Each structure stands twice: as C-alpha cells, then as structure tokens.
Amino acid sequence: MGTKNIFNEWGIIITLLLIALPIIVASILAIVKAKAIIKNYLEKKEQERFNNYVKDLTPIEVEKLEQRKRALEFALSNNELSGKTQPVDNKGLIDNISTVETLRFIEQKKKSQPRPYIEPELSKLIIWYLGCATFWLLFGTTVGEYLGIKFVAPDVDHYSWLSFGRLRPVHTNAVFWGWASLAMMGLAYYVIPRVSNVPIASIRTGYRSLILINVSVVLGSLFLMAGINNGGGEYREYIWPVMALFGIGVFISLRNFFKTIAKRTTKEIYVSNWYIISAMMFLLVIAVVAYWPSWQTGLGETVVQGYYMHQGVGMWFMLFNLGLMYYFLPQQLNKPIYSYSLGILAFWAQILFYTLIGTHHFIFSAIPWWLQTVAIVGSAGMIIPVVAGTTNFLMTFKGSWHKLSGSYTLPFYLIGIIFYFTGSLQGTAEAFRFTNLVWHFTDFTVAHSHLTMYGIICFMLWGFIYTIVPRLTGKEPPQITVGAHFWLALIGLLFYTFPLMYGSTLRGLMWMEGTKSFIESVELMAPYWLWRAIGGSLMWLSHILFAYNFYVMVKRKDKITVPTSPIDILKAKQELDTQAQTN
Amino acid sequence: MEFFDNHKKLFRTALGLFVGLTLIVAIRPAINNQKNNAPLPNYEPLSEQAYLGKKSFIANGCVACHTQQVRNVDMDKIWGNRPGIAADYAGITRTDFWRNTATLMGTERTGPDLTNIGARQPSMAWNLLHLYQPRAVVGKSIMPAYPWLFQIKNKVGKNEVEVVVPDAYRKGINGKIIASQEALNLVAYIQSLKQTPLPNGKAPMEFLYKKKEAPTGKKGSTLNLPDGKLLYTNNCMSCHQANGEGLKGAFPPLKGSPIVLGDNLELYVNIIMLGYDPRPEYATMNAVGTDNNLTPEEVTAIINHERTSWGNNAKKVTTEEVKKIMDFIKITTKK
Ligand code: HEM
Ligand code: HEM
Numbered sequence: 001m002g003t004k005n006i007f008n009e010w011g012i013i014i015t016l017l018l019i020a021l022p023i024i025v026a027s028i029l030a031i032v033k034a035k036a037i038i039k040n041y042l043e044k045k046e047q048e049r050f051n052n053y054v055k056d057l058t059p060i061e062v063e064k065l066e067q068r069k070r071a072l073e074f075a076l077s078n079n080e081l082s083g084k085t086q087p088v089d090n091k092g093l094i095d096n097i098s099t100v101e102t103l104r105f106i107e108q109k110k111k112s113q114p115r116p117y118i119e120p121e122l123s124k125l126i127i128w129y130l131g132c133a134t135f136w137l138l139f140g141t142t143v144g145e146y147l148g149i150k151f152v153a154p155d156v157d158h159y160s161w162l163s164f165g166r167l168r169p170v171h172t173n174a175v176f177w178g179w180a181s182l183a184m185m186g187l188a189y190y191v192i193p194r195v196s197n198v199p200i201a202s203i204r205t206g207y208r209s210l211i212l213i214n215v216s217v218v219l220g221s222l223f224l225m226a227g228i229n230n231g232g233g234e235y236r237e238y239i240w241p242v243m244a245l246f247g248i249g250v251f252i253s254l255r256n257f258f259k260t261i262a263k264r265t266t267k268e269i270y271v272s273n274w275y276i277i278s279a280m281m282f283l284l285v286i287a288v289v290a291y292w293p294s295w296q297t298g299l300g301e302t303v304v305q306g307y308y309m310h311q312g313v314g315m316w317f318m319l320f321n322l323g324l325m326y327y328f329l330p331q332q333l334n335k336p337i338y339s340y341s342l343g344i345l346a347f348w349a350q351i352l353f354y355t356l357i358g359t360h361h362f363i364f365s366a367i368p369w370w371l372q373t374v375a376i377v378g379s380a381g382m383i384i385p386v387v388a389g390t391t392n393f394l395m396t397f398k399g400s401w402h403k404l405s406g407s408y409t410l411p412f413y414l415i416g417i418i419f420y421f422t423g424s425l426q427g428t429a430e431a432f433r434f435t436n437l438v439w440h441f442t443d444f445t446v447a448h449s450h451l452t453m454y455g456i457i458c459f460m461l462w463g464f465i466y467t468i469v470p471r472l473t474g475k476e477p478p479q480i481t482v483g484a485h486f487w488l489a490l491i492g493l494l495f496y497t498f499p500l501m502y503g504s505t506l507r508g509l510m511w512m513e514g515t516k517s518f519i520e521s522v523e524l525m526a527p528y529w530l531w532r533a534i535g536g537s538l539m540w541l542s543h544i545l546f547a548y549n550f551y552v553m554v555k556r557k558d559k560i561t562v563p564t565s566p567i568d569i570l571k572a573k574q575e576l577d578t579q580a581q582t583n
Numbered sequence: 584m585e586f587f588d589n590h591k592k593l594f595r596t597a598l599g600l601f602v603g604l605t606l607i608v609a610i611r612p613a614i615n616n617q618k619n620n621a622p623l624p625n626y627e628p629l630s631e632q633a634y635l636g637k638k639s640f641i642a643n644g645c646v647a648c649h650t651q652q653v654r655n656v657d658m659d660k661i662w663g664n665r666p667g668i669a670a671d672y673a674g675i676t677r678t679d680f681w682r683n684t685a686t687l688m689g690t691e692r693t694g695p696d697l698t699n700i701g702a703r704q705p706s707m708a709w710n711l712l713h714l715y716q717p718r719a720v721v722g723k724s725i726m727p728a729y730p731w732l733f734q735i736k737n738k739v740g741k742n743e744v745e746v747v748v749p750d751a752y753r754k755g756i757n758g759k760i761i762a763s764q765e766a767l768n769l770v771a772y773i774q775s776l777k778q779t780p781l782p783n784g785k786a787p788m789e790f791l792y793k794k795k796e797a798p799t800g801k802k803g804s805t806l807n808l809p810d811g812k813l814l815y816t817n818n819c820m821s822c823h824q825a826n827g828e829g830l831k832g833a834f835p836p837l838k839g840s841p842i843v844l845g846d847n848l849e850l851y852v853n854i855i856m857l858g859y860d861p862r863p864e865y866a867t868m869n870a871v872g873t874d875n876n877l878t879p880e881e882v883t884a885i886i887n888h889e890r891t892s893w894g895n896n897a898k899k900v901t902t903e904e905v906k907k908i909m910d911f912i913k914i915t916t917k918k
Contacts, residue, residue: 150725150727151725154718154724154725154726154727154728155718158728158730158731159731160729163643163644163727163729164644164648164727165643165644165645165646165647166642166643166644168644168647169644169647224644227643229642229644229682230683231641231678231683231684231685231687232641232686232687232688234690236683237644239681239682240681240683241681258590261590262590264590267588268587268588269587269588269590274593274597277594278594278597278598278601281597281598281601282598282601285598285601285602285605286605289605289610293677293680293681293683295617296617296677296683296684297673297675297677297684298616298617298620298669298672298673298674298675298676298684298686299613299616299617299620299672299686300614300616300617300684301613301672301675301683301684301685302672303612303613303616304613307605307608307609344587351597352604355601355604355605356604356608358609359608364654364655364656364659364791365652365654365667365688366652366667366668366671366672367612371608371612374608437656437792441650441691441692442691442692443691443693445690445691446691511658512658512792514657514658514661515810515813516813517813517816517817517820518661518695518817519721519723519724519816520816522693522694522723522724522725523723526723529725
C-alpha cells in the first residue's frame with residue numbers, strides 16, 4: 001500500500017476537517033473577545049477626550065449650559081392632580097428595578113443568575129465534592145506533567161515509586177476517578193433535586209459516597225506506586241478491592257438519586273436524569289463485568305478490556321456530562337433546550353452504538369474478526385448520537401451568540417460542545433482500518449484521549465462549576481483569572497495535541513514504510529514530545545488558576561456590602577435580632 | 584408518554600438494553616474465547632524464575648510502553664514470524680485472586696514490541712546493562728532506568744552477576760554493580776518471550792496490507808543487496824553501537840577488528856550465525872543470525888556494511904561465498 005497518497009484516505013481527510021474545527025472556533029472566540037476589549041478601549045478614549053473638553057470649558061460656556069439645563073428641566077411637578085400620598089406596591093408587582101448609579105467604563109460580564117434557594121447543608125456537600133475534585137485535578141495533572149517531562153528527560157529521577165510505568169496509571173486513574181467522577185457527582189447532587197423539585201433524599205449518603213471514592217483513589221495511587229496493580233489493562237490498574245470502594249460509593253449515591261427521583265413532584269423525568277442515572281447504572285455494570293475476580297483467561301481479558309475502557313469513557317464520563325449539559329446549557333442561556341426529543345433520540349442511539357465499539361481498541365489483533373467488524377460499524381453509527389447531540393446544543397445556542405462575549409462561563413460550554421463533535425468523530429475516523437494502521441500504537445491515541453477527556457469533559461465540568469458555585473456561595477471569581485484559565489487551558493491543549501498528532505502520523509508512516517529502524521522513530525518524536533511538555537505546562541498552570549478561582553468562590557471573605565434592597569434590609573434586621581436574642 | 588414518565592420502567596429498559604448488549608459483545612465472546620482456545624502443543628509455560636520476572640514486569644508497568652502482540656499486518660512482521668492468535672494467550676490465567684489476567688498485549692508502542700524479544704535480543708549482558716541504564720546501550724532511548732534492581736558491592740560473590748557499566752553512567756559509584764535477583768528474574772522473563780511455532784504442517788497466516796516488494800537484482804552480485812546499514816541497526820547496533828566501537832568491557836569494537844577486516848570469512852559468518860564467546864573480557868554473543876532468520880543476502884549486506892564503515896576498508900564479499908558457508912553450517916548443526 002502506498003503511503004504517499006494518505007491524503008486520499010477518507011479517515012485522514014475527515015480527521016483533518018474535524019481538527020480544523022476547534023481551531024476555527026477558538027479563533028472566532030478570540031476575535032469576539034478582542035473586539036469587545038478594543039471597543040471598551042475606544043470608548044474609554046472617547047470618554048477621556050470628553051473629560052478634557054469639559055475641563056477646558058470657559059465660565060461663559062458653563063453659564064450657557066446651565067441656563068439651557070434649567071430650561072430643559074422645567075416641568076410640572078406631576079402631582080398636580082394626585083395629591084401627596086406615598087405610592088405602595090402591596091402585591092409586590094414591581095420587582096428587580098435596576099438603577100445605574102455610576103458611569104460604567106468597563107463592560108461588566110454578566111454575573112451569575114440570582115440564587116435559587118438551596119439548603120445550606122446540600123450546598124456544603126456539593127462544595128466538598130467539587131473541592132475534592134479540584135484537589136485530584138491538581139494532583140493528577142501534576143503527575144501528568146511530570147510524565148510529559150520524563151519523555152524529554154528520562155533521567156530526572158531514579159526512584160522506583162516515581163518511575164514512568166508506575167506513575168502513568170496514577171495519572172490516568174486520579175484524573176478519571178478522583179477529578180472527573182467526583183466533579184460530576186457533585187454537580188449531580190445539584191441537578192437531580194432541582195429538576196425533580198424535591199430535596200435530596202439523604203445528605204449523609206452523599207458524604208459516605210464522597211469518602212469512599214476519596215479513599216479508593218488514595219489507596220489506588222499508593223498501591224500503584226508501590227507496584228501493586230491489577231495487570232496490564234488501562235484504567236483497570238487499581239486492584240478490585242480498591243475499585244470496589246469506588247463502586248460502592250457510586251452505588252449508594254445512585255440509590256440516593258433514585259429515591260429522590262421517585263419522590264419527584266414533576267410528572268415527567270427531565271432528560272438530564274435519564275442520562276445521569278443511566279451513566280451510574282452502566283458504570284456499575286461495567287465495573288462488575290471487568291473486575292469480577294474469577295474469569296478472563298487469555299484473550300477473554302482483552303475482549304473485556306476493550307469493552308471496559310470504552311464503556312468507561314463513553315458510558316460514564318460522556319453520558320453523565322451530556323446529562324449535566326442538558327440541564328446547565330438551557331439554564332445558562334435562559335431558554336429551553338432546542339429539541340427535547342432529539343435528546344431522547346441521542347440517548348437511545350448512544351446506548352445502542354457505544355456499547356458495540358469497545359473492541360476497536362484491538363483492531364488487527366487476535367480478537368475474533370467479526371467482533372472487530374461490529375466495533376467498526378458501531379463506531380460509524382456513533383455519528384447519529386454525536387450529530388444529534390451537537391445539533392441540539394448548537395441550536396439552543398442559536399440566537400444567543402451575543403451572550404458569548406459577555407459571559408465567562410459560556411466559552412467553556414461552547415468549546416466543550418465543539419470538542420464533543422470533533423473528538424467523538426475523530427474516534428470514528430480512527431477506527432477505520434487504514435487510519436488504524438497508521439495511528440494505532442502511536443501517540444495519536446494519547447492526543448485523542450486528551451482532546452476528548454480534556455477538551456470535552458474537563459471544559460464542560462469547568463463551565464458547570466463556574467456556573468453553580470457562585471450560586472451556592474454568592475461569591476464570584478475574578479473574571480480576569482477565569483479568562484486566563486480558559487485561554488491557558490485551550491491553547492495548552494492545542495499545543496499538546498496538534499504536534500503530537502502530526503508527529504505520530506509521521507511515526508506511523510515510518511513504521512509502515514519499514515525502511516528505518518525503530519529507534520529512529522523514537523528520535524523522530526523528540527520535538528513533538530517537547531511540545532507536549534510545553535502544552536502540558538500551560539494546561540497545568542491553568543489548573544492552578546482554576547484552583548485559585550475555586551478558592552475565591554468558596555472561601556474568600558466578601559467585601560462588606562451594605563444591604564440596599566428591602567429584602568436584604570429585612571433579612572439583616574432579622575439576623576441581628578436573632579443574634580441579639582441568642583446572646 | 585406514560586412509559587417515559589415512569590422512572591422504574593424507563594431505567595429498567597435502559598439497563599436491560601445495556602446489559603443485553605454487554606452480553607453479546609463482551610461476556611459471550613470472552614467466555615467463548617476462554618473455553619475454545621488451548622495453548623499450542625509445543626507451548627512452554629514460564630519457568631518459575633521467568634514467572635517471577637513477569638510479576639516484576641507487571642509491577643513496574645512496562646506495558647505502558649511495550650506491547651506484546653503481533654498484528655496480522657505487514658508492518659508488524661518485524662516483531663514476529665507470524666501474526667498472533669488466540670492460542671498464544673490461552674495459557675495465561677489470573678495472576679492470583681487479587682489481580683487480573685495479564686496478557687500484557689498493551690496499547691502503545693512507545694518502545695518496541697516484546698513478543699519475540701527472547702529470540703531477537705537474548706543477551707544477558709545487554710539486557711542487564713539496558714535495564715541499569717538504557718542510554719548506555721541505546722543513546723537515544725527514553726526508557727526509564729531501573730537502578731534499584733541492582734546493588735553496589737565491593738566484591739562479586741559466587742553466583743553473582745556483575746554489570747559492566749561505561750564510566751559515563753557510573754558517576755559516584757566505586758564498587759561493583761551487581762544484578763539483584765529481581766533483575767535476573769526480569770531478564771529470564773525477557774529471554775523467555777518467544778513466539779511458539781505453529782504445529783508442524785500448518786502454514787503461518789498471512790500478513791495483510793503488504794508493501795510492494797522492491798525488485799531484486801540478479802543473484803550473486805554485491806549490487807541490489809538489502810540495506811546493510813538498516814540491518815546492522817536492527818540486529819547489531821544495540822551492542823556494537825552506531826560508531827562500531829562497541830562498549831568497553833561488554834561488547835567488542837568492530838571498527839578495526841581483525842575478524843571483520845580479515846580474510847577468514849568462514850569464522851565471520853559462523854560468529855554471526857552461531858554466536859561467539861572465546862574472550863573472557865567481553866560478554867557472550869548469541870546466535871544473532873539464526874535467532875533472527877537472516878538470509879544469505881542479509882548476512883552479506885551486514886558483512887559488507889561492517890567491512891566498509893567507520894574507516895574500515897576491506898573488500899566486499901559476495902552472496903555466493905556467504906551462502907556456501909551458511910549451507911554448510913546448516914548441515915553440520917542439524918542433528
Ligand atoms: C496538565 C495536564 C496533563 C498532562 C501534562 C498530561 C500528560 C499525560 C501523559 C504524559 C500521558 C502518558 C502518555 C503516554 O504514555 O504516551 C497521559 C496519559 C493520559 N492522560 Fe493525561 N495529562 C494531563 C491532563 C489529563 C486530564 C485532565 C485527563 C482526563 C481527565 C487526562 C487523561 C489521560 C488519559 C486518559 C491518558 C491515557 C492515554 C492513552 O493511553 O491513550 N490527562 N497524560
Ligand atoms: C521494567 C520494565 C521494562 C522492561 C523490562 C523493558 C524492556 C525493554 C527491552 C528488552 C527493550 C529492547 C527491545 C528491542 O531491542 O527490541 C526495550 C526498549 C525500549 N523501551 Fe523498554 N522496558 C521496560 C519499560 C519501559 C518503559 C516504561 C518505557 C517508556 C517510557 C520504555 C521504553 C522503551 C524504548 C523507547 C525502547 C527502545 C529503545 C531502547 O532499546 O532502549 N520501556 N525495553
């Protein structure tokens with residue numbers, strides 16, 4: 001097979017088009033944001049010019065202006081007919097009066113929506129989940145960054161606990177089970193009671209589940225570094241007793257959610273709950289199948305591994321996040337989802353096709369050929385739910401694009417949605433037999449993992465977290481550090497993945513050509529690995545900013561504000577009264 | 584719709600669909616595979632030492648970078664004589680109650696595939712040094728070093744194996760570097776990794792996506808031989824190094840070597856095909872040519888590359904000469 005004409009291969013063409021998308025969207029976003037900044041700047045300039053002009057007014061001019069002012073201000077007193085009694089709004093019909101007290105020079109991005117009532121206890125639980133998740137994000141990606149450095153400097157340390165083979169699963173498992181899973185579950189504790197319109201069944205269960213999962217990740221990481229692992233399967237490196245803790249954690253929260261939904265006061269079950277509950281049920285099925293400690297001899301292990309790792313990402317992370325998106329996106333845009341039934345179609349199509357495609361991780365291996373073919377067909381079928389989902393989200397966005405430039409959360413949503421489209425369909429393209437030939441076993445897979453787990457899952461989670469934490473605590477993060485988080489993460493991700501995809505394509509072609517030795521293909525990758533480390537550093541930095549923002553949203557003392565609205569004044573009085581009583 | 588508004592029905596249906604599909608694409612195929620495959624008749628289970636080595640291979644996560652699977656595609660031909668089949672893995676069972684089966688097929692080839700490494704690179708000395716510091720033997724390697732598998736002692740005890748490490752990589756170390764039992768186990772495992780031949784009479788399966796063969800010229804000339812430099816890189820360089828100077832105390836130089844430059848072609852071919860160990864100051868060389876099924880054309884290309892590189896300047900040899908010697912070796916070594 002000729003290798004020069006790879007641009008005639010469909011898999012390659014599709015991939016090129018796909019990966020162009022996030023670049024285009026990022027550029028547009030950058031332009032929109034830049035335009036907003038420039039506009040601000042110009043307005044400020046205009047203001048200065050005006051100020052200078054005002055300063056230089058002569059007394060005569062001032063006198064003239066005042067005369068004109070008095071003339072314009074002349075008016076009847078407006079109560080000639082009505083008398084002097086105070087107006088009263090007994091029914092509270094007039095609400096949300098906005099007044100402009102100061103001249104605004106800098107355009108303020110929209111602050112979060114007014115806070116709905118959330119029990120303080122639940123609010124605390126959610127913050128705990130998100131806080132632990134943030135910790136695991138920092139831990140897991142510090143390890144990831146260190147791994148990236150090891151490709152460039154393999155002799156940075158010689159400790160067995162920190163050697164590459166042992167640390168790699170520490171990275172993947174910590175970001176999977178520690179960061180993304182805890183963040184998703186914390187958000188679910190917000191969404192499920194909201195859309196069911198009842199309080200959560202049990203807050204204590206929430207804490208139990210949180211503790212179990214944390215213990216699982218701590219133990220799992222220590223075991224891995226000590227050299228105790230489950231065998232070769234990716235994301236299945238924790239031994240089963242450790243993973244069982246995680247499973248029990250998910251199980252008890254699932255029951256908790258289920259009970260909450262059973263008590264719901266709405267008739268229908270909002271589609272978010274379909275996705276979230278199913279994701280949790282499926283995770284448990286997957287874990288039991290993959291970890292049951294008495295089977296999987298020989299290739300049985302590999303068949304299950306393909307199933308496990310694919311369902312892990314597709315049925316746990318992706319399904320769960322889609323569910324959250326169906327709640328948060330309409331909330332944030334303040335309008336209903338474009339098509340409810342498209343969401344339902346995507347749901348069933350995702351279950352049908354996604355379940356089939358696990359073995360596409362082992363194409364050309366000794367796994368039965370029919371199973372490989374089913375996997376490839378299923379991968380193509382994934383176009384249906386992905387296109388349905390993306391269309392649904394983008395159509396919901398339609399008509400609200402202007403909100404993008406004024407919001408610090410929406411860009412996270414948009415990038416997550418774009419990567420959902422790009423990353424998922426890239427997976428489909430990777431499963432074709434020719435593209436698989438070039439890319440399998442190379443770092444292309446690693447680039448794909450990060451385009452998806454990072455580009456989709458992480459961006460969506462950040463968007464959701466920035467959306468709800470201010471609602472829970474009433475504190476906003478500084479917009480400048482949120483912006484910096486966004487851009488560092490996005491640019492870092494592009495630096496990480498694009499050179500890696502390019503380099504690994506060259507490497508795959510070199511392997512196919514067969515005229516160079518293996519070690520030359522290692523040398524070839526050196527500059528691309530360096531780019532990965534650079535991109536990784538930017539991503540890592542952005543996580544520090546995220547942690548800082550989270551801290552600000554949760555902990556930093558609010559500036560003292562004197563209440564101005566009647567509700568706040570009364571609340572303050574009430575609080576002071578009760579304080580006086582208890583003292 | 585009533586159905587969608589009933590949480591029990593809805594979630595039961597979703598779960599049922601998922602479990603049903605799971606049965607079809609994961610559980611049934613896995614059980615079938617497990618039941619219907621047996622190890623090949625001439626499969627050799629791991630020795631006890633190699634098994635311990637495998638455990639250490641697992642513990643150190645080597646599978647992060649090394650696959651153990653030969654796919655049925657042409658580009659994988661360099662990793663084995665035939666594509667892997669289910670029977671190759673059928674002898675592998677759960678490690679123990681706590682840990683899953685480790686077929687170690689892997690998903691990424693940051694480093695080379697190891698399915699057949701026991702045939703390709705069985706040298707004990709090379710493997711130990713490579714584990715101690717990969718860059719001592721492969722300059723551009725990015726593989727981690729595993730120095731904690733070695734001990735520093737003043738004297739080499741009985742039954743202990745010393746690793747001769749080039750000065751550049753033993754800074755600050757005064758004693759002798761001794762391989763620990765774990766390192767020896769690990770090397771025993773690496774040496775045990777060989778593809779089991781299919782039972783007699785069965786032809787190996789085809790590799791797919793073949794490259795077009797480059798047309799070969801008329802036989803017997805020194806023209807149109809395979810690429811000697813590439814063959815040297817793949818088969819010889821890891822020990823004798825890119826500059827042909829070998830490694831002091833482990834692998835002898837080929838630059839200026841009397842055997843390489845001399846006229847005793849028979850000895851030269853013999854060393855390549857059968858290995859060599861007459862000089863105590865160097866490690867043992869294994870039967871590189873036989874282990875890797877080198878053809879007369881390939882051996883000729885390697886010899887000619889070695890005779891004309893790094894300042895070496897000797898007459899090239901022809902395929903006929905080499906083939907005659909190789910045929911003779913084949914007859915004399917057959918039982
Ligand atoms: C600072 C940010 C990060 C850096 C520098 C980083 C770096 C790395 C490195 C060096 C590897 C090993 C690649 C190899 O063996 O060739 C890796 C693997 C992986 N990382 Fe990350 N990572 C980061 C963030 C994340 C996050 C946030 C996630 C998921 C939520 C993630 C998911 C994964 C996965 C799934 C793999 C395995 C890839 C595969 O086998 O295909 N990473 N990462
Ligand atoms: C204790 C665990 C490991 C063992 C026993 C091991 C064994 C080996 C062996 C025997 C070779 C030579 C293969 C050949 O010549 O065809 C090799 C090469 C290689 N390995 Fe590993 N490996 C381990 C871990 C790793 C890890 C974790 C990485 C990746 C970070 C890695 C990367 C490489 C690379 C790039 C090469 C090719 C260059 C070279 O020969 O050094 N290895 N390994």
